[in-house]
Amino acid sequence: MHLDPFELHRPTSVEETVALAGRLAPKFDYLAGGTDLLPNYKMRLNTRPNLIALEDVSELRGVSLDRVGAMTRLADLEAHGGFRSAYPGVLEAVVEVATPLVRASGTLGGNLLVETRCFFFNQSFPWRESLGFCLKADGDRCHVVPQKEKCYATFSGDLAPSLSVLDAEVEVAGPDGRRRVPVTTMYDAAGDGIQRHHLKPGELLVAVHFPPAARTLRATYRKLRVRPSFDFPELGVAAAARLTADGTIDHLALSVGGTETFPKRFDELTGPLVGSRPTLPRVRELAAEVQKRVRPVHNTFLAADYRKKMTGVFVRRAVGQVLGIGEGRP
Amino acid sequence: MAAPEAPPTYRLIGTRIPYIEGPLKVTGRAEYTDDIKRPGQLIARLLRSPWPHARIRSIDVSAARAMPGVAAVLTGEKYPTPFGVLPITHDETAIAVGKVRYIGDIVAAVAAVDEATADRALQAIRVDVEVLPEYTDPKTGVEKVAEPIHARGLNGTNIQKEVVQHFGDVDAAFAQAHASVRVRGSYAGVTHAFTEPMATIAEATPDGRLTVWSATQVPHYLHRALSEVLGIPMHRIRVIKPEVGGGFGGKSDPLPHEIACAALSLETGRPVKILFDREDVFVTNHGRHPTQNDVRIAVDAGGKILAYDIEALIDGGAWSSFGTVTTYYNGVLSMGPYRVPNFRYRGRRVYTTKPPSGAMRAHGGTNIRYSIELGLDELAEQLHLDPFDLRERNALPPHSTTVNQFRITSTSFVKCLKAARERSGWDDKFRKLPYGRGVGLGCGFYISGSNSPIHFTPKMPQCTVHLKADMDGGIAVHCMQADIGQGSNTLLAVIVAEVVGVDLDRVHVVRVDSDVSPVDIGSYSSRVTFMMGNAARRAGESLRDQLLAAAARVTGYPPEKLVVGHEKIEVRHRPDISISYIDALHAAMERSGALLASGAYTSPPMGGDFKGARAGTAPAYSFAAYVAEVDVDVETGIYKVEKVWAAFDCGRALNRLAVEGQIEGSIHMGLGQLMGETMNYRGSRLMNPSLLEYKIPTPQQMPQVECLLVGDDDPEGPFGGKEAGEGPLIATLPAAGNALYDAVGVRFHELPITPEKVVRGIELRQQSGKSWKGVS
Amino acid sequence: MDSPMSGRASIRLTINGTAMELGCPPERILLDLLREDLNLTGTKRGCDLGTCGCCTVLLDGRPVLSCLTLARLAIGHDVTTIEGVTPATGLSPLQKAFVEHGATQCGFCTPGFIMTGTALLRDHPDASREEIERAISGNLCRCTGYLKIVEAIQAVGKETP
Numbered sequence A: 001m002h003l004d005p006f007e008l009h010r011p012t013s014v015e016e017t018v019a020l021a022g023r024l025a026p027k028f029d030y031l032a033g034g035t036d037l038l039p040n041y042k043m044r045l046n047t048r049p050n051l052i053a054l055e056d057v058s059e060l061r062g063v064s065l066d067r068v069g070a071m072t073r074l075a076d077l078e079a080h081g082g083f084r085s086a087y088p089g090v091l092e093a094v095v096e097v098a099t100p101l102v103r104a105s106g107t108l109g110g111n112l113l114v115e116t117r118c119f120f121f122n123q124s125f126p127w128r129e130s131l132g133f134c135l136k137a138d139g140d141r142c143h144v145v146p147q148k149e150k151c152y153a154t155f156s157g158d159l160a161p162s163l164s165v166l167d168a169e170v171e172v173a174g175p176d177g178r179r180r181v182p183v184t185t186m187y188d189a190a191g192d193g194i195q196r197h198h199l200k201p202g203e204l205l206v207a208v209h210f211p212p213a214a215r216t217l218r219a220t221y222r223k224l225r226v227r228p229s230f231d232f233p234e235l236g237v238a239a240a241a242r243l244t245a246d247g248t249i250d251h252l253a254l255s256v257g258g259t260e261t262f263p264k265r266f267d268e269l270t271g272p273l274v275g276s277r278p279t280l281p282r283v284r285e286l287a288a289e290v291q292k293r294v295r296p297v298h299n300t301f302l303a304a305d306y307r308k309k310m311t312g313v314f315v316r317r318a319v320g321q322v323l324g325i326g327e328g329r330p
Numbered sequence B: 001m002a003a004p005e006a007p008p009t010y011r012l013i014g015t016r017i018p019y020i021e022g023p024l025k026v027t028g029r030a031e032y033t034d035d036i037k038r039p040g041q042l043i044a045r046l047l048r049s050p051w052p053h054a055r056i057r058s059i060d061v062s063a064a065r066a067m068p069g070v071a072a073v074l075t076g077e078k079y080p081t082p083f084g085v086l087p088i089t090h091d092e093t094a095i096a097v098g099k100v101r102y103i104g105d106i107v108a109a110v111a112a113v114d115e116a117t118a119d120r121a122l123q124a125i126r127v128d129v130e131v132l133p134e135y136t137d138p139k140t141g142v143e144k145v146a147e148p149i150h151a152r153g154l155n156g157t158n159i160q161k162e163v164v165q166h167f168g169d170v171d172a173a174f175a176q177a178h179a180s181v182r183v184r185g186s187y188a189g190v191t192h193a194f195t196e197p198m199a200t201i202a203e204a205t206p207d208g209r210l211t212v213w214s215a216t217q218v219p220h221y222l223h224r225a226l227s228e229v230l231g232i233p234m235h236r237i238r239v240i241k242p243e244v245g246g247g248f249g250g251k252s253d254p255l256p257h258e259i260a261c262a263a264l265s266l267e268t269g270r271p272v273k274i275l276f277d278r279e280d281v282f283v284t285n286h287g288r289h290p291t292q293n294d295v296r297i298a299v300d301a302g303g304k305i306l307a308y309d310i311e312a313l314i315d316g317g318a319w320s321s322f323g324t325v326t327t328y329y330n331g332v333l334s335m336g337p338y339r340v341p342n343f344r345y346r347g348r349r350v351y352t353t354k355p356p357s358g359a360m361r362a363h364g365g366t367n368i369r370y371s372i373e374l375g376l377d378e379l380a381e382q383l384h385l386d387p388f389d390l391r392e393r394n395a396l397p398p399h400s401t402t403v404n405q406f407r408i409t410s411t412s413f414v415k416c417l418k419a420a421r422e423r424s425g426w427d428d429k430f431r432k433l434p435y436g437r438g439v440g441l442g443c444g445f446y447i448s449g450s451n452s453p454i455h456f457t458p459k460m461p462q463c464t465v466h467l468k469a470d471m472d473g474g475i476a477v478h479c480m481q482a483d484i485g486q487g488s489n490t491l492l493a494v495i496v497a498e499v500v501g502v503d504l505d506r507v508h509v510v511r512v513d514s515d516v517s518p519v520d521i522g523s524y525s526s527r528v529t530f531m532m533g534n535a536a537r538r539a540g541e542s543l544r545d546q547l548l549a550a551a552a553r554v555t556g557y558p559p560e561k562l563v564v565g566h567e568k569i570e571v572r573h574r575p576d577i578s579i580s581y582i583d584a585l586h587a588a589m590e591r592s593g594a595l596l597a598s599g600a601y602t603s604p605p606m607g608g609d610f611k612g613a614r615a616g617t618a619p620a621y622s623f624a625a626y627v628a629e630v631d632v633d634v635e636t637g638i639y640k641v642e643k644v645w646a647a648f649d650c651g652r653a654l655n656r657l658a659v660e661g662q663i664e665g666s667i668h669m670g671l672g673q674l675m676g677e678t679m680n681y682r683g684s685r686l687m688n689p690s691l692l693e694y695k696i697p698t699p700q701q702m703p704q705v706e707c708l709l710v711g712d713d714d715p716e717g718p719f720g721g722k723e724a725g726e727g728p729l730i731a732t733l734p735a736a737g738n739a740l741y742d743a744v745g746v747r748f749h750e751l752p753i754t755p756e757k758v759v760r761g762i763e764l765r766q767q768s769g770k771s772w773k774g775v776s
Numbered sequence C: 001m002d003s004p005m006s007g008r009a010s011i012r013l014t015i016n017g018t019a020m021e022l023g024c025p026p027e028r029i030l031l032d033l034l035r036e037d038l039n040l041t042g043t044k045r046g047c048d049l050g051t052c053g054c055c056t057v058l059l060d061g062r063p064v065l066s067c068l069t070l071a072r073l074a075i076g077h078d079v080t081t082i083e084g085v086t087p088a089t090g091l092s093p094l095q096k097a098f099v100e101h102g103a104t105q106c107g108f109c110t111p112g113f114i115m116t117g118t119a120l121l122r123d124h125p126d127a128s129r130e131e132i133e134r135a136i137s138g139n140l141c142r143c144t145g146y147l148k149i150v151e152a153i154q155a156v157g158k159e160t161p
Ligand SMILES: Cc1cc2nc3c(=O)[nH]c(=O)nc-3n(C[C@H](O)[C@H](O)[C@H](O)COP(=O)(O)OP(=O)(O)OC[C@H]3O[C@@H](n4cnc5c(N)ncnc54)[C@H](O)[C@@H]3O)c2cc1C
Pocket: A029, A030, A031, A032, A033, A034, A035, A036, A037, A038, A039, A054, A070, A071, A074, A096, A097, A098, A099, A102, A105, A106, A107, A108, A109, A110, A111, A112, A113, A114, A115, A156, A157, A158, A159, A203, A204, A205, A206, A230, A231, A232, A233, B692, C049, C050, C051
């Protein structure tokens, strides 16, 4: 499989990168590890004539407990002892991404912006042509939920939920300078599923920042997939909590990915639990309510109703674990 | 009574012998088709149909042809001769003629200077069609349809083949039965998914010859199909089989792209290469048929099987492929490992507008076996019998005949049962493990080489092996058998070395090349060990006899008094008197130069005298009894098969290392079909033509495997050996399926058993009020 | 500096210890560069989409998928292929173990496993069974069921002092 020709740009600083991006927008893509972009390009999915490789932008690298550069490879994160012990919940997500060979090139930034997935989208050009193209690439309708406005492709990144529950923030650089966006609100819940986040055209992820409180949380990530390797999440549940000395809930956050076009936090459900003592019935109620609220569609391998049902199970187990009242399998 | 004679022992046979080409494979030096590059070679790409079923009105290739860098564009009319792997069902063409029959059917082929140019040319081809109705469900295809997919469908239906057989009196047996069970199985299609995509290079040369390198497991059938379709006599075509990166049945049909590639070379006078991408591989398919079967089993009060009554509805996809055989096998491969006195079968294979199904490892024997073994498990429970006891009571005895006239010679099935029961600790586990954990028994039976060669002049041997020993002391072995990773090259060398008494490194297995390799009909039906093994043994014996004759002349002892030792020939019982192998060889060469020897194998006549009697006949059969232990997360339905005890009767294991490899690989593939592999169709459309969405198990999903090789020597197998390439897959699925029942109290009659089905099954059980192991 | 790299401008990289200068358009994939341009055909193409591991090579010692790597991003780096880990004579200990343990059948996946396994043994010679399974879980084998592959890697690990 060959790629169509493009121009490859290799800036070395963030400023140079965003300037270049400003000039080329919207006819370019950033290229990080390429493990998501290149398969899509090989299948002629929304290819563009310019690639800006982030490989040489040194500011995008570096791992500390406060900040991880967007170009950090997942394998390097995995191997970083300090990071691993500070954020075991994130590590649980990292090691579940794809395969070790993909993680050797795949980066944190690329993972946060990984393209959403759908059985009708992640297909070759002739495959899609034969059915009729869809909204997300080259077409004007949706094969999953037939209508012409919205795409329901599934958000399939593993790291976003695990970073969201730690209230991590993304540092973004753009033509108008730099800003910080919480991972939680970076994704556009109200969008059309095609423009999926609140980044402006040409904006670059520079790093992920961790608030000091993140290290005081107990966190976990649980992923549903058919095989323990290769597969994208059919559901990904991250939870983080802190208990006070007397055992009441001081902080609780929950984020669910793999079910809709963006990872979803459930503060309105977890918030009321803060200040109370963790009990199994409350956790079960929470899980049941989250299950009710997620709306997966059938565009991945496992059926939507099963993924919905498992959301309840996974939430109960994950929240149970971070609250120290675990039940069911680890 | 005389003590039973101890089986003979051998120097090499029966030991653990690493593959002789292993060093080439681990260094990347083994040469696969795509590793070959011919000077000036063009790249071919195929335009595939976007329609499931359509009549072609016209194809305009003028723009494509005019593009710079495009050397040729071919459509179907140029080579319209139909072909197919079975001589009675030639319904394929190299490129579609008149109609397309599935999404992926080849509409046109382009040869160009590179892939990008060829792809651009494909985009420029305009095809005008009349879209025809698609047929996705074989159930509708059994009735008269508006537009049959093939003219040859039975009476205006899409039925490709119907088999009806009845032996004994099934209705009477059911009327007398003490108990019976009915299993309605539903099995999704699965595919081979070998790691090496198909690839072919064809080179027509000015001397009027055509050379074809192809990733094929049956070079001989390819040779024939090329000749028939291209109209070139076989002796002017040379087929070379480079190393092949797995086949499992998927490279056994002559495939349209191989012929199209050759046609493009004839057209351009240049070498042409075609390399499949993964989607090409998936839509070419020829994998295991999506199947629905309805199996009834009757037993008497003691658990003796009285009758099977079986129906199978088989989704064939667009072409016949091996389908006629498949239709028979889905019935007749139920004739072992148990004695079944009454048997009725109706099987129908129906064309649909989907990628064709064909032969895949344990072809025809897998889905039916799953239904039967789950049924037997249920019967054992009804009768309060241990599943092992029930099986043992019904075991086919050695040297017996089945009701449909299969000749059974060796069987160590009872030994398999005993070994699996004992090693697995069955008696302490069955129904005794906690809820969510379980053990299950599944058994297997498979042909060790189809007795009837297909597409072949029946009076000729199924395999011939040639040897050439020259002054360097090396022995070159020629044979068209196809090593596709199963280790047949190694076995060939081992047998020759064993018989001639030389070191293994003296034996060179020459790459398959129809110019020099005598015909063997290829790697399918688990025939190679048995048939090639016997031919190799005979060739070796012929060479050995020439050496013995020469040694006799040198030593003055008569040949009957001489035997081969290790690298020498010695006087029987007088090892001190000997002549070295090299001296004997050189002495033998004084008269004739290089020694030549030949050996062949033809299977003996067998089978009954009725229509279809030969289907399923084989010179020997393999038997298996597997125990699987599973662990289920009952809330998520995610489960793991933790361990498999695989008791297998392949006669004598000729190369233990290779046999273990076949068993372990088979278990992996069987569990794939059980746990998640599926050709996922929506209508006629394959939704998952990728290795990401086609769920081959990962290393973490593999159970521990204990291979229990308990087979006794087969009387006709080479050195007592039988097949181990396909049979080992079969028992895997029902063993695990029955273990799931033991774990959670649900019988899963639909494959694959994905976690969602486990959860659903447990819910249904709970709703029915049935508790399991004390858990409701 | 903004320097679009188009056309067949030449690139410099080190392959199996040899520094090379090659013509290479921006869209060239490393796997194609190796197989088609340099005839290093030991690296296999099983899927072209990151889903099989047959194309694994070492980039500065890390096993990566050459089918998802732009050749130009290897500029200035060391690429090691199966040809590069094979000794001039004989086999590496891991290659030998693969042969002896029956860890190769059709052999098409094998170069990829050797690359992954070589890197694993270099970094973690004492890897446990589970760690090995995880480390090779991006390489697909359809023949062996992986058991003998794990065994072979473990056997070499045990021999490593
Ligand atoms: C077989 C296979 C399995 C996979 N399984 C999983 C899985 O289980 N879970 C999962 O999460 N992912 C999976 N992936 C997807 C992917 O490999 C990972 O998400 C990876 O982390 C992406 O990182 P990358 O650097 O390769 O991204 P790239 O492919 O380089 O980029 C991905 C997207 O992000 C954009 N981008 C990258 N970096 C930046 C930046 N700094 N600023 C702005 N935009 C940026 C790119 O323009 C592109 O649109 C899988 C991929 C493959 C091939």
